Amino acid sequence: MAGPVRIPPAEALQRSYLTVRDPRMQRVLRVQAALGMTIREYLNGHGFVELLPPIIGPVADPGLRGAKQATINFYGREYKVMSSAILYKQMMAASLGKIYFFSPNVRLEPLETATTGRHLAEFVQVDIEEAGATYEDAMARAEDLVRTVIAHARGALGDDLVAFDRRLNGGSRPFRRLLYSEAVGLLKEHGREVPYGVEIPWEHEEFLSTLFEEPFFIHDYPRGSRGFYDREDPAKPGILRDFDLLYPEGYGEAISGAEREHEYAKVIARLRETGENPSKYGWYIDMLREGIPPSSGFGIGIERLTRYVCGLRSIWEARPYPKVPGVFSP
Amino acid sequence: MSEPLTKLFMKVASVRSAAAAGRSFLESYPVDEIIQKAKHGRDALYPFSDLDEYGRALLGADIGLKQLTRFATLDQLVLLPPIFTPKRLEKLTELGREPYFSDVDLETTIGGFRSRMPVTMASMGSTEVAHGASAQLGRGAAEAGIPIGLGENIATVWGYERRSKASMPSFKQRLFAYLEHLDGTHGGAVIQQSVEDASDELWNKVYTDPDVEPYFKKGLVAFEVKLGQGAKPGLGGETKVPRDVARSLKGTYYFPDDPERVDREMYERHSAPGTFTEDILRGQLRSLRNNFPRARIWIKAGPFRDLLPVFRVAWQERIDAVLADGKEGGTGMSPVIALKDLGLPTLACLTRISDARTEGLPLSFVLSGRLYDGGHVVKALALGASACAFGRPFVVAAGVAGAKGVRNFLEATEVEMRMLVSALGKYRLADVSREDVGSLDRHLADALNIPYVYAG
Numbered sequence: 001m002a003g004p005v006r007i008p009p010a011e012a013l014q015r016s017y018l019t020v021r022d023p024r025m026q027r028v029l030r031v032q033a034a035l036g037m038t039i040r041e042y043l044n045g046h047g048f049v050e051l052l053p054p055i056i057g058p059v060a061d062p063g064l065r066g067a068k069q070a071t072i073n074f075y076g077r078e079y080k081v082m083s084s085a086i087l088y089k090q091m092m093a094a095s096l097g098k099i100y101f102f103s104p105n106v107r108l109e110p111l112e113t114a115t116t117g118r119h120l121a122e123f124v125q126v127d128i129e130e131a132g133a134t135y136e137d138a139m140a141r142a143e144d145l146v147r148t149v150i151a152h153a154r155g156a157l158g159d160d161l162v163a164f165d166r167r168l169n170g171g172s173r174p175f176r177r178l179l180y181s182e183a184v185g186l187l188k189e190h191g192r193e194v195p196y197g198v199e200i201p202w203e204h205e206e207f208l209s210t211l212f213e214e215p216f217f218i219h220d221y222p223r224g225s226r227g228f229y230d231r232e233d234p235a236k237p238g239i240l241r242d243f244d245l246l247y248p249e250g251y252g253e254a255i256s257g258a259e260r261e262h263e264y265a266k267v268i269a270r271l272r273e274t275g276e277n278p279s280k281y282g283w284y285i286d287m288l289r290e291g292i293p294p295s296s297g298f299g300i301g302i303e304r305l306t307r308y309v310c311g312l313r314s315i316w317e318a319r320p321y322p323k324v325p326g327v328f329s330p
Numbered sequence: 331m332s333e334p335l336t337k338l339f340m341k342v343a344s345v346r347s348a349a350a351a352g353r354s355f356l357e358s359y360p361v362d363e364i365i366q367k368a369k370h371g372r373d374a375l376y377p378f379s380d381l382d383e384y385g386r387a388l389l390g391a392d393i394g395l396k397q398l399t400r401f402a403t404l405d406q407l408v409l410l411p412p413i414f415t416p417k418r419l420e421k422l423t424e425l426g427r428e429p430y431f432s433d434v435d436l437e438t439t440i441g442g443f444r445s446r447m448p449v450t451m452a453s454m455g456s457t458e459v460a461h462g463a464s465a466q467l468g469r470g471a472a473e474a475g476i477p478i479g480l481g482e483n484i485a486t487v488w489g490y491e492r493r494s495k496a497s498m499p500s501f502k503q504r505l506f507a508y509l510e511h512l513d514g515t516h517g518g519a520v521i522q523q524s525v526e527d528a529s530d531e532l533w534n535k536v537y538t539d540p541d542v543e544p545y546f547k548k549g550l551v552a553f554e555v556k557l558g559q560g561a562k563p564g565l566g567g568e569t570k571v572p573r574d575v576a577r578s579l580k581g582t583y584y585f586p587d588d589p590e591r592v593d594r595e596m597y598e599r600h601s602a603p604g605t606f607t608e609d610i611l612r613g614q615l616r617s618l619r620n621n622f623p624r625a626r627i628w629i630k631a632g633p634f635r636d637l638l639p640v641f642r643v644a645w646q647e648r649i650d651a652v653l654a655d656g657k658e659g660g661t662g663m664s665p666v667i668a669l670k671d672l673g674l675p676t677l678a679c680l681t682r683i684s685d686a687r688t689e690g691l692p693l694s695f696v697l698s699g700r701l702y703d704g705g706h707v708v709k710a711l712a713l714g715a716s717a718c719a720f721g722r723p724f725v726v727a728a729g730v731a732g733a734k735g736v737r738n739f740l741e742a743t744e745v746e747m748r749m750l751v752s753a754l755g756k757y758r759l760a761d762v763s764r765e766d767v768g769s770l771d772r773h774l775a776d777a778l779n780i781p782y783v784y785a786g
Contacts (some may be wrong), residue, residue, distance in 0.1 A: 017640070041580065064621070065536065065620055065621050066534065066538070066621045066622050066623075067534055067538065068531055068534035068537070068538045068539050069531060069534070108534075108538050109538070110537055110542075110543075110624075111540060111543050112624070121482050122576065148663075184662070195619075197616050197647075198616070198619050198620055198623075199620040201623060222616070222619070223613055223616070224612065224613045224614075224615070224619075225616060225617075225620050226614020245599075262598055269607070269609070269610060271615065272604075272605055272606070272610045272613075272614065273610060273613035273614045273616075274614075274617065275523060275525065275528045275555070275604070275614055276525060276528045276529060277525045277526075277528075277529065277602060280529050313339050326540060
């Protein structure tokens with residue numbers, strides 16, 4: 001990749017009604033539709049049930065690096081617009097076992113993310129959850145899904161890739177798996193110090209991604225660096241059973257996933273990490289008290305996938321009417 | 331006939347008890363001294379009255395006690411100037427002339443912020459007395475170049491951006507009353523978030539606010555995890571609010587009287603103290619670092635018996651500053667029984683800071699709790715604190731002369747600190763140490779590992 005475009009082109013974004021008629025953009029949107037279809041075919045073929053995604057609720061995912069949730073006035077009470085459907089995924093995995101949503105999310109990201117080239121305030125992720133699965137199962141599922149999508153892109157979308165002058169690597173070997181501690185060590189070797197216990201900063205994540213030719217996993221993040229619902233490993237206190245899949249060549253994060261903390265008392269203690277009164281999560285707490293099965297799952301962002309497959313320099317080229325943090329556009 | 335009389339008697343008694351409460355504050359708190367400093371700045375530093383002025387006065391140390399104290403305070407310590415002063419020789423050599431007290435360098439770093447002196451403005455919350463004066467307090471602190479704290483529930487009670495009451499500033503107006511008067515290199519704003527503020531995502535709001543963004547970029551904003559407060563460790567926040575406010579906050583706070591069903595003028599509003607274990611605290615601090623990488627992280631701890639373990643966690647998690655608030659700290663509203671019986675006195679908190687230094691924890695420590703003059707600060711520094719936070723003195727000073735009163739008070743305090751540090755033969759804060767302080771009480775001397783002054 002030629003390196004992301006850092007500064008969002010505010011004027012072009014304000015005229016996205018023109019951008020969407022550009023032949024190159026039309027091609028991006030057709031590829032995006034085809035990728036969505038491939039994902040659906042794969043998941044349906046493996047026994048997953050597609051469900052309607054929730055859009056609003058009394059609470060949403062609080063585990064968002066600094067982003068603020070959007071709120072609406074719901075008949076006098078404050079409701080959240082889904083920042084992610086994680087809480088509902090657990091609810092539905094407890095019912096149907098293997099489920100997914102094409103879930104639209106809104107996150108009012110800090111302004112500093114406007115220049116990462118891979119953050120949008122509105123995006124769609126395919127949110128997948130499987131009851132009874134471990135995080136190893138979820139990693140295998142994520143790898144199989146991404147491999148299938150890439151193979152399909154190389155085959156059925158070959159002409160499009162040629163048009164984008166895009167060569168997609170990956171698929172012949174299993175994806176590399178790095179422990180979080182190894183990833184941090186690798187960054188340190190390149191003079192990029194990340195204090196232990198901290199999520200890898202955006203610019204370091206991008207750099208790490210340039211060191212690889214194929215998608216790769218980072219797993220076993222330390223507690224505190226991720227949402228309260230990522231399960232702490234009973235055998236490794238302080239370590240979470242979770243993972244990210246990163247695209248290579250500087251494209252960065254593709255997927256975040258984890259095994260879920262599902263035991264009531266553990267979730268209550270972890271929820272306090274957000275500094276909130278757990279009572280705020282009323283229905284979710286009640287559900288856990290009733291009992292739900294263990295589950296694992298992940299989310300894969302459609303715009304980031306599109307960006308990677310088409311080799312686009314910035315995320316705002318990867319969806320119609322993009323909302324870049326801080327930019328006012330249609 | 332006797333009923334009206336009883337009523338009248340009760341009324342007079344209650345007025346008298348209110349007057350007594352006011353009188354007891356005036357007697358036990360150095361309000362006069364603060365008022366003089368707020369009015370006159372450095373001119374208030376000499377004990378002249380209208381009767382005795384320079385050349386006619388025959389003054390000496392006051393050897394009386396205003397009142398008997400139940401527990402030891404920093405006033406039981408004295409500073410111990412020496413005649414042999416190698417550090418003064420160093421300064422003399424550097425300057426090529428005898429140094430004066432004006433040569434003392436008070437500039438320091440507190441929790442990542444540059445400050446003109448080792449003093450911060452303590453976090454004050456949503457109470458009317460603090461909130462009503464907040465524009466003057468903020469401006470005064472900014473112009474004096476010291477960090478400021480913004481306490482809990484300000485946004486929840488007074489609105490984040492839009493005022494919930496026309497006559498009172500919103501949270502953001504209060505924040506910018508400070509930020510807009512900074513000189514660009516000194517100061518910093520430390521923002522707390524109560525359990526209830528968290529419910530409204532206060533920190534996320536601040537962090538994603540385009541108006542505040544430039545200040546994050548400059549590193550001038552900290553988020554402060556509040557683990558209790560001096561006057562009521564282990565209890566949440568308490569205040570009283572009118573019925574309309576109570577109705578709008580029902581569900582967010584605990585109201586012993588349901589504002590929907592019970593008719594009263596004012597309603598007690600309680601917030602939760604928040605539940606912590608070492609694991610929860612650690613997780614919370616790490617989440618903060620992850621979520622807000624451009625914010626500094628401070629901790630405010632009440633006078634808890636396990637302060638030292640909290641300090642250790644703070645050090646391991648690379649927290650920018652820890653503030654320890656002693657039990658005699660100011661409060662808008664705390665149960666009398668809490669004021670009387672809960673928590674460690676400020677001097678005992680200082681002992682824990684001193685222990686942490688002995689262990690080698692290089693944290694930025696801020697001490698607070700009924701501290702109000704330069705002597706308190708220099709003594710605290712000698713025993714390991716990095717700075718002191720003042721609360722009530724600023725409210726009194728702002729009441730006397732607005733932002734100018736705050737600046738005057740700080741000017742006086744600054745000169746006091748320069749005089750005291752230079753008297754110790756030192757010109758840098760980092761040189762002030764345990765050797766510079768002694769105790770008037772033998773037990774205290776043992777506990778603090780400092781000389782008992784009468785022992786020779």
